[in-house]
Amino acid sequence: MASPSLTSVVGVRPFLVGMFVDALGNGLYVPLTLLFIHEVTGLPMTTVGLGVTVAAVVGLAANPVAGTLIDRFDARRVLIATYVLRAAAFAVYPLVDGFVALLVVAALIAAGDRAYYPASGGHVSALAEGALRDRLYTLIATARNVAFGLGGLLSAGVVSLAGATGFAVVALMNAASFALAAACLLLSGRRAPAPTPRNPGGYRQVFADRPFLTLVAAEQAYTLIHLVLPVALPVYAVTVLGVPPALLGVLYAINTVLVAAGQLPVRRWQRHARRTHAMALSGLILMAACAAYAATALLPAGLPRVGGLLVATLVLTFGELMHTVPSWALAAATAPPALRGRYLAIYQQTWALAAVLAPAGFSALLDTAPLLLWLTLAALVGPAALALLRLARRLPPDAVAPPQA
Structure with missing residues (x-):
């Protein structure tokens, strides 16, 4: 068919x-x-x-x-x-x-x-x-x-x-x-959605769903790493590594182009994978990106550090590509239809919290010791990846592994 x-x-x-x-x-x-x-x-x-x-x-x-x-x-x-x-x-x-x-x-x-x-x-x-x-x-x-x-x-x-x-x-x-x-x-002429029963549980039911809250906690670690490029990297690259500020625009452009071009190929590669497992693998890749950024400080100044930043950013971009679509789809499929708005609101709140926490948190860690930033992020996303593997048995089966078209 x-x-x-x-x-x-x-x-x-x-x-x-x-x-x-x-x-x-x-x-x-x-x-x-x-x-x-x-x-x-x-x-x-x-x-x-x-x-x-x-x-x-x-x-x-x-x-x-x-x-x-x-x-x-x-x-x-x-x-x-x-x-x-x-x-x-x-x-x-x-x-x-x-x-x-x-x-x-x-x-x-x-x-x-x-x-x-x-x-x-x-x-x-x-x-x-x-x-x-x-x-x-x-x-x-x-x-x-x-x-x-x-x-x-x-x-x-x-x-x-x-x-x-x-x-x-x-x-x-x-x-x-x-x-x-x-x-x-x-003007879309969109079909009317199927009616869903009203659920009086509201946010109380969302916060009582422990597997979903575990998923939200894991996602919080990922969202913090997604803010490395716009928030942490400018400070780290210029003040710690001493690279030209103009390089940041190049790295940002490379990330944007690769994310745009890579979504469809990565989606085809992931289409038979469990969403939880795809996200866990992306966590390992993001840990590797943190290690690569930290190791760049050990390279000689000049072109070697520029090359190290480029490699680390490429690894980070691949991790982002591996994480984005499975994350969105898993959250939407986990939510019961009658409370999908509330479920997705709590899930998306991880990005709002990250946007508030990242500027001050990243700056404090970089001021204390730059290595601490990368160790902290890796220490957060590692357990998050393990939690996702364990969640595969606790979340709805059709959310973890969607029926193939």
């Missing part, structure tokens, strides 16, 4: 287009977030930094709220709301002229960003099941990485051509990207 195609699933094409446009808009401003806000609002950099930090903490509450709304109203509606919310916030960014206004706008964007992840995961779960769900996650990861890279290039072009005015243009372009993504979902 021929494998069903994703293109035969109602609503997939407009959803993917919306995802691509959304990521393109994010790529416009994320690499220059603080500078972008400073230039658009004219506020001092210290004020901008404080506002963004406070907004990020406020955004932590958006995940659990989104989970409740998803289970009550449908993931697609919540996803559209996150797009509309961020479109409105970016549209008024050029009008911000004080700390309170900055805090309100930045908090709305942070809330939309945090709520987006459980909403998009819930919508994917409603669109596809089993192996098709894994394929859809793979296509999303590929499309978003390509679009994010293109958005970064487009942002650089706009700013270089239009100067300070270019930042205001970027804000409006980003608002337009979110509005277009919302329109794609509104």
